[in-house]
Amino acid sequence: MIVVLMALTLLLTCIGQLLQKSVATRTDPRHQVWWLLAIIGCLGLGAVFWLLVLQRLPVGIAYPMLSLNFVLVMAASRWWFKETVSPRQWCGVLCIILGVSLLGGYA
Secondary structure (H helix, E strand, O other): HHHHHHHHHHHHHHHHHHHHHHHHHOOOOOHHHHHHHHHHHHHHHHHHHHHHHHHOOOHHHHHHOEEEEHHHHHHHHHOOOOOOOOHHHHHHHHHHHHHHHHHHHHO
């Protein structure tokens, strides 16, 4: 159950971040209100799931797992916005994954 809650937290906050970037690059202001509501919805639901995670895990284990958002947002922005990712950034991703594994006790 905790894995599902954490996955939903990560997914919703990642989508919220990507939608923010998408809205920031739009030039047509007519649809921005709907996008902003979607952003608030994703980030709000992500916060609710995060609270449920905190009820079940110590914060010292749960909080480092949020760092996986850096990995998800970078990978998704490469796919969605066609942004380039340098080898240095991939090394950073590897360090984040390794750190989360160590702190979470999964290594």
